[in-house]
Amino acid sequence: MKLSEIIKKLDLVVLNAANEDEDIKSAYASDLLSDVMGNAEAEELWITMQTHKNVAAIASLKDIPAVVLINNGKPDVDMLEHANLENVAVLVTNLACYEFCAKLYNLINCEL
Amino acid sequence: MEYLFEIEGANFSVAGNASSTIKRALKQRNVDPAKIKRIVVALFEAEINVVAHADHGTIRVLIEENQVQMFVKDYGPGIEDVDLAMSEGYSTASNSVREMGFGAGMGLPNIKRNADVFEIESIKGLGTNAHIIIYL
Numbered sequence: 001m002k003l004s005e006i007i008k009k010l011d012l013v014v015l016n017a018a019n020e021d022e023d024i025k026s027a028y029a030s031d032l033l034s035d036v037m038g039n040a041e042a043e044e045l046w047i048t049m050q051t052h053k054n055v056a057a058i059a060s061l062k063d064i065p066a067v068v069l070i071n072n073g074k075p076d077v078d079m080l081e082h083a084n085l086e087n088v089a090v091l092v093t094n095l096a097c098y099e100f101c102a103k104l105y106n107l108i109n110c111e112l
Numbered sequence: 113m114e115y116l117f118e119i120e121g122a123n124f125s126v127a128g129n130a131s132s133t134i135k136r137a138l139k140q141r142n143v144d145p146a147k148i149k150r151i152v153v154a155l156f157e158a159e160i161n162v163v164a165h166a167d168h169g170t171i172r173v174l175i176e177e178n179q180v181q182m183f184v185k186d187y188g189p190g191i192e193d194v195d196l197a198m199s200e201g202y203s204t205a206s207n208s209v210r211e212m213g214f215g216a217g218m219g220l221p222n223i224k225r226n227a228d229v230f231e232i233e234s235i236k237g238l239g240t241n242a243h244i245i246i247y248l
Contacts, residue, residue, distance in 0.1 A: 032216040037218075
């Protein structure tokens with residue numbers, strides 16, 4: 001599913017120039033960075049409450065096109081700057097992790 | 113080709129720069145993306161370990177015809193029990209490092225899982241040397 005459709009249907013706030021044409025097939029939810037390093041796959045959406053610069057660095061290293069900050073998370077200034085540089089979209093939801101994951105799961109899997 | 117990175121302890125704002133540089137270099141050489149993934153995971157974890165635990169350190173990366181070698185040398189507290197440190201979930205990271213989402217005891221296991229060769233030598237109070245090889 002196109003990132004643009006996910007943004008629209010799940011009311012995500014877009015904080016930078018997102019590459020909305022990215023095709024998203026799955027997602028990985030974790031706040032442990034080594035867990036994401038070790039287990040997330042490229043082209044997944046990363047759902048987290050971490051808001052510091054290393055999040056953007058890891059997303060870029062793992063070819064993760066977009067990060068969703070849950071609970072109205074506010075990224076640090078340098079996270080957003082680094083995300084812009086590395087072409088990683090930073091998106092925000094007001095939902096908590098469980099609710100957001102459930103909605104995203106339904107959205108992606110109903111589409112398939 | 114050889115790269116040398118100086119790593120500053122506790123400076124998380126530049127953690128990942130070495131991995132990012134090596135990722136770009138490997139892509140330019142058209143290395144198999146699956147291998148690049150493994151190298152990047154191992155290198156990033158090594159970088160984070162130096163930043164999280166040591167005063168400072170260096171990482172030397174050699175990109176060769178058939179392998180990538182990484183030599184990680186840090187001046188830090190050393191690892192008291194390497195076998196224990198290699199076990200999943202064991203960490204001595206500080207609370208502030210854990211709050212950032214690091215220090216879950218997954219770094220060394222991540223390196224081991226992705227490396228073809230992974231050797232660590234550590235002297236308590238002096239520092240740690242690691243040698244990682246991933247075959248291309």
